Structure formats: structure tokens, C-alpha cells
Amino acid sequence: MDLFSTVIAKTGFVSLTWGHVVMWLIGLFFMYLAIKKDFEPLLLVPIGFSIFLVNMPLAPLTGKGELIQLFYHYGLEWEVIPCLIFLGIGALTDFGPMIANPKTLILGASAQLGVYVAYFGAIMLGFTVKEAASIGIIGGADGPTTIYLTQALAPQILGATAVAAYSYMSMVPLIQPPIMRLLTTDKERRIRMKQMRPVSKTEKIMFPLVATVLICLLVPPVAPLMGLLMLGNLFRETRVVGRLLDASQNALLNIVTIFLGLSVGSTMQASNFLKPAPLFIFFLGLVAFAFSTVGGVVFAKIMNLFLKEKINPLIGSAGVSAVPMAARVSQKVGQEYDAKNHLLMHAMGPNVAGVIGTAIAAGMFLTMLR
């Protein structure tokens, strides 16, 4: 009988709480979004399953030296995963549209508005300045940068910020279009932009070097992120390291994504997640995303007051990072009003500028707060 009670006591059933069940439901919701709605499935499936898994009572997963804790420790705490993800993003990104039209870099800056709006919102809700910076950066729509900054400034809220960043990134097609329509007129949405000039191979090879020098000198704390982003891009543009490019774009990125999903999901344990703070973080993340979209669109309209060749303000919303989904949203909304208006390549300029802008914003928070 004693043996029987000991065995029973060691099963998870006895230790199961309502908190675990709520977290299972949250994990299932993430998996539903990924599988049924196709929202960032590469991330939301591992994150959702990890939430599910780490909320199995007594499972040896997140204690010191246990499997997922090791992924978390070496991947996120050591900030290796965000940098490797940036290597893959760099290898997948074509900076050509931005090189052809450098004005679009300014849209990438204006779309950081949401970062600072959410930052002040977080302080008003009682978060510390460091936590507020980590919450604000969600508005940059850049998961790896959010993780990189939060790990350095406020690791206690890493789970909520990372999950909020990736969840909202996947919801860009839902969040942005109403705001874009609200802030633009019918005439503005139909603006056709001139075809971009072709960008030479030399320019594309030189860009990662120029960008590395400028950004790493301006904000040294983000050198690991920017350095690997530009290295990945150099692999892509030189075309002499096919195997390295292939590894960065596919195998490495896929492996790192699995570790990222498991590690991020593992931070969402019932004991530390079912509190008011994560709910505030999710709310502020939405505010950040909305205001970043507003910043990009409104600044594009302001630029139009001074430019001879007008830009379509719909590309401003792509200044939030979320590459290339935000650019696709600009294209889609533009084509609803003029089916022959192709904005995708024009929107890629502010889109990749947004990645750099968010990294600089994070770098400045690190410079001033770490």
C-alpha cells in the first residue's frame, strides 16, 4: 500500500494545478494559431508545444542542468540564439531595394515610434525603466532583438516579451491594415512609385561592410546582432560561399528556431506567468505595434510634403521589422485599391531598415541602461 501511495505521489496527477491546465490551454491556443491559421507556424508550434510540455508537473525539463533549461541557458541567457537567427535573416535578406532608395531608411526610423510609446506606457503601469525598455522594443516587431535586449536588461520578463513579440509578428496582417486604411486617403493608397534602379553586385557586397562600420561604431552593444546579420548578407551577396549560405539560410536557421521555440516557451510556466504583469506586457506589445505602424505611415505622409516624387504611404507601415510579412501587407493593401500597383519591392526598403532601426533602438537602451 505504501509503495502504491509513493508511486501515486510521484505521478504528475497529484501535483496538477488549475494553473497548469490554463497554461496547457494557452499552449494549445498557440498551436491552433499556427496549425489552423498559419500564423508563424515555424515558431508558434515549438513555442506552443514547449508551453504545454514545461507545464507538466514534476517533469525534469526546466530545473538546473535539465534538457530545456540547457537550451535556455546556452541559447538565450548566453544570447547565442538571437545572433544566429540574425545570421540566417541576413543570409535571406536582399538589401537591394534599400540601397536603390536610401530615403526609405528614414521610414525604418519613424516606425520605431511604437517602441517609445509602449516604453512610456509601461512606466505608467509601474514597470521599471529597464523592464519598460524591454517591453517597448516589442514594437520593433523583431523577435531576436527583443530577446537580446530583454535578456540583458530584464530577464525576469523574457518569456512574456518574447512570446508577445512573436505572437504579434505573426498577427501583422491583422493588426496593420485597419490602421493603414484609417490614416491614408484613397488617393494616397493609389500612388504608384517609380521603378527602382538596378543595384550593382559591388554595391550589394559593399553594403554589409559599410553598415557594419557605421552601426557598430554608433552603438557598439548591438555589434553581435548587426555583425552576424551583415555576415549572413555578405555570404549571400558574394556568391562564393554557397555552402555557408545554404547552411545559414536552412539547416542552421531551422535548428536554432527549434531551440528558440523550446526555450521561449519554457519561460511560460504557470508559477511565473499567471500574474497581471504578463497581461500588461501583451497589451503594451499591441500598443507598441499599433504606434509603430502609425509612425511609419504618418512619416511617409510628412515626407510626401517635401518630395517631388511621392511615395505611397502604405510602405511606411513596413518600417516595423517583421520581414517580409509587413512588406507583403503593404503590397496586399495597395492592391486592394489598384490591382496593378506593385509595392512589395518598395516596401522591402523600409522593412529591412526597420530591422536595423530596432537594433539601434535596442543598442541605445543597452548603452544607457545596462
Added chain:
Amino acid sequence: MWMEAIRVAAVGFSVVFLGLIMLAVGVKIMSFFCNLGKNRAKKAAAKAN
């Protein structure tokens, strides 16, 4: 705390703009020199022919 928060935001947002403006100017200069080199190479090739 609010003073620190405002200072961090003001300096941070300004540097984001400054950084991306610097990058835009840097890209313009880079493109200028790349195109200059390309045109010179074209002219040299035309002369050789």
C-alpha cells in the same frame, strides 16, 4: 525616474534617426563610388576596344 525615462527616450529616438540618416548618407556615398568605378571600367574597356 521620469526624468531618466524621458532622457533615455529622447536620446534613444534621436540616435535611431541619426543612425539611419548616417546610413542613408553612407549608402549614397557608397553607391556614388561604386558607380564611378563601374563607369571608369566601362570607359577603359571601350578605349581598349
